Amino acid sequence: MxxxxxxxxxxxxxxxxxxxxxxxxxxxNFTDHMFVxxxxxxxxxxxxxxxxxxxxxLDPSAMVFHYGQSVFEGLKAYLNxxxxxxxxxxxxxxxxxxxxNNRLCIPQIDEEFAVEALKRLIQIxxxxxxxxxxxxxxxxxxxxxxxxxxxxxPSKAYQFYIIMSPVGAYYKEGINxxxxxxxxxxxxxxxxxxxNAKTGGNYAASLKAQESAEGLGYSQVxxxxxxxxKYIEEVGSMNVxxxxxxxxxxxxxxxxxxxxxxxxSVIKLIKHWNLPLTERKVSIDEIFExxxxxxxxxxxxxxxxxxxxxxxxxxxxxxxxxxxxxxxxKIAKQLYETLTGIxxxxxxxxxxxxxxxxxxxxxxxxxx
Amino acid sequence: MxxxxxxxxxxxxxxxxxxxxxxxxxxxNFTDHMFVxxxxxxxxxxxxxxxxxxxxxLDPSAMVFHYGQSVFEGLKAYLNxxxxxxxxxxxxxxxxxxxxNNRLCIPQIDEEFAVEALKRLIQIxxxxxxxxxxxxxxxxxxxxxxxxxxxxxPSKAYQFYIIMSPVGAYYKEGINxxxxxxxxxxxxxxxxxxxNAKTGGNYAASLKAQESAEGLGYSQVxxxxxxxxKYIEEVGSMNVxxxxxxxxxxxxxxxxxxxxxxxxSVIKLIKHWNLPLTERKVSIDEIFExxxxxxxxxxxxxxxxxxxxxxxxxxxxxxxxxxxxxxxxKIAKQLYETLTGIxxxxxxxxxxxxxxxxxxxxxxxxxx
Ligand SMILES: Cc1ncc(COP(=O)(O)O)c(C=O)c1O
Ligand SMILES: Cc1ncc(COP(=O)(O)O)c(C=O)c1O
Numbered sequence: 124m125x126x127x128x129x130x131x132x133x134x135x136x137x138x139x140x141x142x143x144x145x146x147x148x149x150x151x152n153f154t155d156h157m158f159v160x161x162x163x164x165x166x167x168x169x170x171x172x173x174x175x176x177x178x179x180x181l182d183p184s185a186m187v188f189h190y191g192q193s194v195f196e197g198l199k200a201y202l203n204x205x206x207x208x209x210x211x212x213x214x215x216x217x218x219x220x221x222x223x224n225n226r227l228c229i230p231q232i233d234e235e236f237a238v239e240a241l242k243r244l245i246q247i248x249x250x251x252x253x254x255x256x257x258x259x260x261x262x263x264x265x266x267x268x269x270x271x272x273x274x275x276x277p278s279k280a281y282q283f284y285i286i287m288s289p290v291g292a293y294y295k296e297g298i299n300x301x302x303x304x305x306x307x308x309x310x311x312x313x314x315x316x317x318x319n320a321k322t323g324g325n326y327a328a329s330l331k332a333q334e335s336a337e338g339l340g341y342s343q344v345x346x347x348x349x350x351x352x353k354y355i356e357e358v359g360s361m362n363v364x365x366x367x368x369x370x371x372x373x374x375x376x377x378x379x380x381x382x383x384x385x386x387x388s389v390i391k392l393i394k395h396w397n398l399p400l401t402e403r404k405v406s407i408d409e410i411f412e413x414x415x416x417x418x419x420x421x422x423x424x425x426x427x428x429x430x431x432x433x434x435x436x437x438x439x440x441x442x443x444x445x446x447x448x449x450x451x452x453k454i455a456k457q458l459y460e461t462l463t464g465i466x467x468x469x470x471x472x473x474x475x476x477x478x479x480x481x482x483x484x485x486x487x488x489x490x491x
Numbered sequence: 492m493x494x495x496x497x498x499x500x501x502x503x504x505x506x507x508x509x510x511x512x513x514x515x516x517x518x519x520n521f522t523d524h525m526f527v528x529x530x531x532x533x534x535x536x537x538x539x540x541x542x543x544x545x546x547x548x549l550d551p552s553a554m555v556f557h558y559g560q561s562v563f564e565g566l567k568a569y570l571n572x573x574x575x576x577x578x579x580x581x582x583x584x585x586x587x588x589x590x591x592n593n594r595l596c597i598p599q600i601d602e603e604f605a606v607e608a609l610k611r612l613i614q615i616x617x618x619x620x621x622x623x624x625x626x627x628x629x630x631x632x633x634x635x636x637x638x639x640x641x642x643x644x645p646s647k648a649y650q651f652y653i654i655m656s657p658v659g660a661y662y663k664e665g666i667n668x669x670x671x672x673x674x675x676x677x678x679x680x681x682x683x684x685x686x687n688a689k690t691g692g693n694y695a696a697s698l699k700a701q702e703s704a705e706g707l708g709y710s711q712v713x714x715x716x717x718x719x720x721k722y723i724e725e726v727g728s729m730n731v732x733x734x735x736x737x738x739x740x741x742x743x744x745x746x747x748x749x750x751x752x753x754x755x756s757v758i759k760l761i762k763h764w765n766l767p768l769t770e771r772k773v774s775i776d777e778i779f780e781x782x783x784x785x786x787x788x789x790x791x792x793x794x795x796x797x798x799x800x801x802x803x804x805x806x807x808x809x810x811x812x813x814x815x816x817x818x819x820x821k822i823a824k825q826l827y828e829t830l831t832g833i834x835x836x837x838x839x840x841x842x843x844x845x846x847x848x849x850x851x852x853x854x855x856x857x858x859x
Contacts, residue, residue: 149641149642150552150640150641150642151639151640153551153552157551176551177551178548178549178550178551179548179549179550179551179553179556180546180547180548181546181547181549182546182547183521183525183544183545183546183547183652183654184518184521184631184654184656185547187555187556187691188547188555188561188563188633188635188691189561189563189631189633189691189694190691190694190695190698191559191561191690191691191692191693191694191695192691192694192695192698193556193557193559193695195556195557197641226699227695227698227699228698228699228702261641263552263557263641265556265557267556271519272518272519273517273518273565273629273631273656274517274518274661275694275697275698275701275727275728276698276701277698277702284551286551286552288552288641293642308683309683309684310681310682310683310684311684312684313678313681313684313717313718314678315676315677315678315717316677316678316679316680316681316684316696316717317692317695317696322559322692322695323555323556323557323558323559323560323691323692323695324559324685324690324691324692324693324695324696325559325692326557326558326559326560326643327558327559327560327561327595327685327690327691327692328684328685328692329643330558330560330595330596330643330644330645331594331595331596333643333644334596334645349681349683349684349717349718350681350717350718359643360643
């Protein structure tokens with residue numbers, strides 16, 4: 124990458140105080156710097172730079188405030204025992220960002236350049252990668268439409284940002300099983316909509332159902348398809364897997380489900396372990412029926428924020444089923460340990476998923 | 492309203508140059524001032540103020556950039572021949588803003604206060620209301636989520652803004668008939684989603700279809716329902732009406748269509764004129780069939796931006812039907828003239844829709 128060397132770097136004159144790494148919340152603290160790049164029609168993406176973390180200045184008519192044309196990604200960096208920083212499958216996130224861009228009429232980015240820019244940002248802020256159990260550096264690339272114009276049309280100007288946040292567990296339950304309410308009134312997404320893109324509107328649409336689930340004492344929502352309210356889509360910000368009668372099943376990608384990178388990694392691991400797995404339509408009836416017959420062995424969500432989140436209970440139409448006595452299932456545990464192990468470089472990585480972003484030896488070289 | 496007097500006003504020291512009122516575009520120029528009010532959990536809405544139009548400063552993690560929690564409105568102010576400024580049904584917009592707020596988990600605003608705040612803003616910027624044929628002052632109230640936090644949940648902080656833009660015609664066609672492509676792949680909204688709320692995500696989702704319609708030489712998209720791709724929902728940013736065999740029909744409100752204020756006004760006017768009108772399901776087959784039988788007399792869109800926009804052509808599944816020889820129909824014309832007449836105070840206003848926001852005589856009083 125030649126462009127990579129052309130990222131202008133303007134370092135902060137005063138590093139912020141870091142939060143205590145053993146008491147991290149999720150998404151509340153941000154590192155000293157951020158990456159920014161501009162887009163203008165006719166000019167393309169330009170002016171890539173790393174600058175001190177600072178407020179954005181946008182015209183009140185900037186399109187993102189009105190017409191929601193925005194996309195984002197979420198990935199994590201981990202510290203290994205040698206003090207190196209590892210990224211988990213970062214190219215997959217940049218690929219998905221481009222798929223989201225396509226759906227939202229946002230110009231494509233150079234995926235390779237974006238990964239290199241991220242590495243550069245991590246090198247600069249490497250002291251912000253936390254080292255405690257369950258902690259990581261959460262990375263949020265996002266693109267917003269910035270043209271100052273009121274009128275429904277694709278924006279002619281954008282900004283691409285990467286910000287980073289040292290984080291602890293996403294769910295207060297940690298790796299303990301969560302309780303899930305099945306949603307049958309509100310719809311997250313439908314085929315032909317934006318469900319398989321990572322864009323703000325999907326999350327805005329989900330808040331009302333999330334609020335009602337919490338009102339019932341459940342921490343997450345399980346979404347059903349928008350047409351028949353019958354087939355399982357996903358859970359909150361996670362894809363979902365079930366183990367039924369020895370077989371692992373997960374809803375097939377259908378155009379309205381987000382194509383999770385953790386989902387993809389879980390499928391690859393399970394196949395690598397030679398366990399039976401099927402991607403297909405899964406109805407909520409089937410799950411409740413399997414439970415009645417004593418065949419529902421496990422359920423868990425998969426996503427970058429929580430990695431693997433075992434499910435201990437489902438609530439649907441006044442009926443409640445408890446899985447595994449609210450304990451973490453065997454597959455969920457094995458997946459969690461393997462995935463977090465690969466992410467931190469403590470277990471073998473047969474797929475080459477962990478990508479070094481910064482290593483301590485490099486630093487030594489740079490000093491020479 | 493007591494609160495009304497408590498709006499802090501900070502006037503600009505230097506008025507911007509106004510664009511030539513006879514060459515106005517839509518949504519490109521903004522007046523000298525804007526209204527702002529903050530919300531914080533525990534504190535409620537507070538610190539209402541009118542300040543010079545200026546960039547917003549927001550943390551890069553402000554939730555609106557990531558999770559799309561935002562709502563907006565659109566309404567217009569007109570200059571009448573006495574130099575008074577008239578608002579068209581502003582309370583309806585603030586009511587709808589609150590319905591949108593409810594769907595998006597945004598705290599309710601005081602509707603009456605919002606209208607008063609708008610009037611105050613118009614008084615200050617009254618010289619920006621243009622006076623040419625087809626021009627008006629477009630008003631954009633909007634609310635964005637501002638809490639600096641990465642995590643899917645309702646924001647704990649918001650800002651409510653009103654900005655204003657002197658505008659000309661929304662469509663380059665003006666009152667001339669537009670050509671519409673029926674969309675059967677992409678979906679705008681579905682029952683249980685956010686289609687009946689005025690929130691950014693709906694518009695972001697619509698861009699891709701809009702782009703493909705334009706590629707085919709059509710200026711707008713007609714949306715079908717998200718389940719069966721069969722029933723007509725609305726057109727671009729307009730509700731839609733048809734005259735079939737002497738009867739006026741419009742899709743009924745079904746939870747996924749925006750409840751247009753122009754739609755409501757058109758229904759009231761048509762009933763006032765004792766013409767037959769039905770709100771019901773209207774399938775796209777019915778429209779094409781009616782055309783074949785020579786019974787499709789008119790079609791037009793209704794919305795604040797264009798008021799009434801006659802439709803001259805529909806394209807669907809490789810078939811194209813032309814209405815009225817691409818000429819504006821009788822009902823569309825009558826509605827356009829009556830509505831714009833009421834809006835500008837040149838024809839009687841039996842419903843009390845036009846609300847004075849600023850009048851020249853008041854100004855004289857103020858000077859005494
Ligand atoms: C709606 C939704 N589904 C699924 C996922 C899981 O995707 P990934 O494993 O790539 O984090 C996420 C989170 O990114 C999400 O927001
Ligand atoms: C999706 C959509 N439908 C319909 C309308 C028409 O609504 P109104 O007549 O209130 O402007 C609008 C514009 O506001 C809109 O954005």
